[in-house]
Amino acid sequence: MPIIGIDGHLTEQLIKSRWSGGVDGLVDAWMASSDNKVRKRPPPNRSTIYRWLQNGALPKSGDDFLVLCALLDVDPLGLLVASDGDSQKAIEHLLVSVQLEQWRHHSLRFMEKMFGRQTVWPPPEFAKNHFRREWNIKEFSHDPASKANYYATIELQCNEDVIGRRPQTVHFAYFIPGFFRNRWLQFGIVIRHGVETRLVHINGHSDRCEGVSLGGPSLVQTWFGPGPAVFRAASLHPFDIFIETQRRPAGACVRFPG
Numbered sequence: 076m077p078i079i080g081i082d083g084h085l086t087e088q089l090i091k092s093r094w095s096g097g098v099d100g101l102v103d104a105w106m107a108s109s110d111n112k113v114r115k116r117p118p119p120n121r122s123t124i125y126r127w128l129q130n131g132a133l134p135k136s137g138d139d140f141l142v143l144c145a146l147l148d149v150d151p152l153g154l155l156v157a158s159d160g161d162s163q164k165a166i167e168h169l170l171v172s173v174q175l176e177q178w179r180h181h182s183l184r185f186m187e188k189m190f191g192r193q194t195v196w197p198p199p200e201f202a203k204n205h206f207r208r209e210w211n212i213k214e215f216s217h218d219p220a221s222k223a224n225y226y227a228t229i230e231l232q233c234n235e236d237v238i239g240r241r242p243q244t245v246h247f248a249y250f251i252p253g254f255f256r257n258r259w260l261q262f263g264i265v266i267r268h269g270v271e272t273r274l275v276h277i278n279g280h281s282d283r284c285e286g287v288s289l290g291g292p293s294l295v296q297t298w299f300g301p302g303p304a305v306f307r308a309a310s311l312h313p314f315d316i317f318i319e320t321q322r323r324p325a326g327a328c329v330r331f332p333g
Contacts, residue, residue, distance in 0.1 A: 078168055079180050081155065083127060086127065086128055089147045089149065093147065098128075148311075155169065166275045167281070170277055185201070191260070193259045194258055197210050211311070212309045216306065219301055222320060226297065226330065226333065227319065228318070229297060229316050231267070231316055232292045233292075238267045244266050245266075247265070247297070248261040248309075252305065265329065270286045270287070274331065280332050286326070
């Protein structure tokens, strides 16, 4: 398996849950997809798809990977794993590729527009061109005049119907007013699947915890420092957030380091 690959077991489960015909159903859906009609090229053959599932091989093109993710209705980061099966480690490898501009997996280069300083974030074409939807976006801000230098808790309520069947990825970014021309910097992601919450920060830090119920929120902590900041959370699926600045979280949580 390559350094970064797809979670073949999860992908196979998603295929079987979406189409009674399994891989044959996926191929038929791929043929009928609007992406395929625009590109006018045949879908991958069955042996190629089985190689993805059995060996964790990434599709050779970013377009093919995005079509697969769109048909499965899952954010690409929700399908990635490292060679040892660790999803957090896979995203760490991806972040290193972005930061060093060294791409061993060219099919993931489309992620460049998600990371680094961005004037427009998240990139609208990422959601529109393949998933045929707008991003779900929530914003919140930190005013140090009221309180500073502490961990605020984000109660992240994901879509229960989504996370009961597939991972839901929520991307987090911020900008500091007046700096970097107010460009956004994505600083990490949170992936919720079932009762499990996984977090990866751009500095390589990762965290994981399990909640008490499928319908309960994920508790995510992030640093509110000495200066003002504007935050944005974005996901391909509906979600909601509530910011708790006073009380400590009453339950297991994951944390973006300050």
